[in-house]
Amino acid sequence: MTTLRSRIGEVRQQFLCSVHSRSVTLEDQGPFVSFCFDDFPRSAYLAGGALLKSYGARGTYYAALGLMNTRNELGDQLRREDIDSILTDGHELGCHTFSHFSCRRVPRSLYESDVRKGREAIRKMTGVDPVNFSYPYGHVTAHLKKMIGMQMNSCRGIYAGLNTLKIDLNLLRANSLYGDIDRLPDAKALLNESLKQRGWLIFYTHDVRQNPSRFGCTLALLEGCVSWAIENGLRIATVREVLDTVQRTNMQSHATFASSR
């Protein structure tokens, strides 16, 4: 049964990765690594954000504002003052729906309006338009990949792997960063692969604390990755920073191509 389910999952993943793609090329801009925090609890900013900042790096925080001031298994969720501090510190705010719905659990129209509501709520609160989106639970359908992809600068899932030569802006690949320091060898293998392939590695996690939930990591694991990246010349950048660089380069090469025709 498990095998059948995982096989169905694989087929679904292959299908979703192949349809409605919006590709840009990384050209020679890599390698990069981005650290993302989804529906983030306070610890992601207070511990994780402070750590990144102490290394001169920044992260991308995908916010579901409907969770503000609540508490769940990830710990205390974001507060208003965290949002302000995140921006003041130079991190990026991305959007992650308003209510943190899975598209598998609610009608399509409700999901799509919740995506708009989440983005609008951040824009109203901060004056900043969060143009990069991540799918709650990584759940996505072909229809949503097309529709949400048209509205956002990028959409990120949770399908593992590197974003290499051709990057699909409608379904960026990302890898979980969960657990304690004993997971560092696995994370270093991914970092090393990104370096070798000059690709873009995206990590995502949730809480950052001593005893993290099964969706979070310890500060030691995060620090192990950040320090490895810096020691090995792997540039740490937010999703927005990477895409600004990549899209600028793509526009330039397009212009060069057009003028040479």
Ligand SMILES: [Zn+2]
């Ligand atoms: Zn989430």
